[in-house]
Amino acid sequence: MRTSISDTALRQLIEREAKRAGFAAVAVTRPDAIPLAPARLAQFVDEGLHGSMGWIAETLERRSEPSVLWPEVRSIIVLAMNYGPDSDPRDLQSQKDCAAISVYARNRDYHDVMKGRLKEIAGKIVARAGGDVKVFVDTAPVMEKPLAEAAGLGWQGKHTNLVSREFGSWLFLGTIFTTAELEPDEAEIDHCGSCRACLDACPTDAFPAPYRLDARRCISYLTIENKGPIPLEFRQKIGNRIYGCDDCLAACPWNKFAQAASEQKLAARDDLREPRLIELLALDDATFRTFFSGSPVKRIGRDRFIRNVLIASGNSADAALVEPCRALLADPSPLVRGAAVWALSRLVSRKTFSALAQLALKSETEADVIAEWQVTQAEPARTQA
Known part of the structure; x- marks a missing residue:
């Protein structure tokens, strides 16, 4: 049940607590704000571009429609955490005796880090405004990137990842589903223009077209999701990337703003920067x-x-x-x-x-x-x- 806190005060609470918890940005959208996402996801699965990630097909209905996942949801709070690296991760590829681990995996599992902080924020929302909440971080069947775009935190670039004018391509996303009726923010528009830096940077040509990813060719998929031998055609192209790949993210010109961002970032473990x-x-x-x-x-x-x-x-x-x-x-x-x-x-x-x-x-x-x-x-x- 909603208590007597104004919408303005509740929004201020959310923004204050998000900043305190180390989130770089927070915005709000409606559960019906991504009407085009279900068809795009279905096409991705129908064409087999998801590879062996059967869980995507199994959760297709819940993933494409937030209200199917939780019918009571009225607003979705999308929060972003900055994990931008201090230098271009592609520089490590010239050090052949070292291994390149994707930037996001160089510290604690972000799922664990973010979920605890989201729960703290969600708890304070309920304490002040009543109602009910649920928190999700990546592993649940939630389409965070389209929701983040609808909330105005960025747009899905040609590499299919979220791009922010403030933080480039280096954002972790999490969501708080709430029964509270919050005023939604304005959606962001696409600022990629004619740029195709991310597409050209892919070592394995994993993008059959802008805004479309063939996971079966993606080094992140091949080194993480793929359970069998690495297909022969990709082995040399993998180079020294042993867990994930940052090339398409690192190539994004909007990253120049991420370097100047002052918000708290998740820093890499020293022993995972250049492991031998x-x-x-x-x-x-x-x-x-x-x-x-x-x-x-x-x-x-x-x-x-x-x-x-x-x-x-x-x-x-x-x-x-x-x-x-x-x-x-x-x-x-x-x-x-x-x-x-x-x-x-x-x-x-x-x-x-x-x-x-x-x-x-x-x-x-x-x-x-x-x-x-x-x-x-x-x-x-x-x-x-």
């Missing part, structure tokens, strides 16, 4: 879990992570990585063993690789790993280790 491949290759399950405790990286598990590190190792031309990669040919995980095969095919001479294949194939029983040996033996060697 040789150290990451040594992680077993226990040390992986410890090293990435509280990090979103932990969610993909050690085997998928080491798969990614091995792909980066194969692209490194670093002879110091040969022995660590060779040791992983005996790893319990077929996924890891297969990736180690490819890495070694790039790091050692044809003669050395052939000898390794003859020895390994005597005991290898997994079809995928055997196929890796067969395919990579036909590839030319890259070094003379």
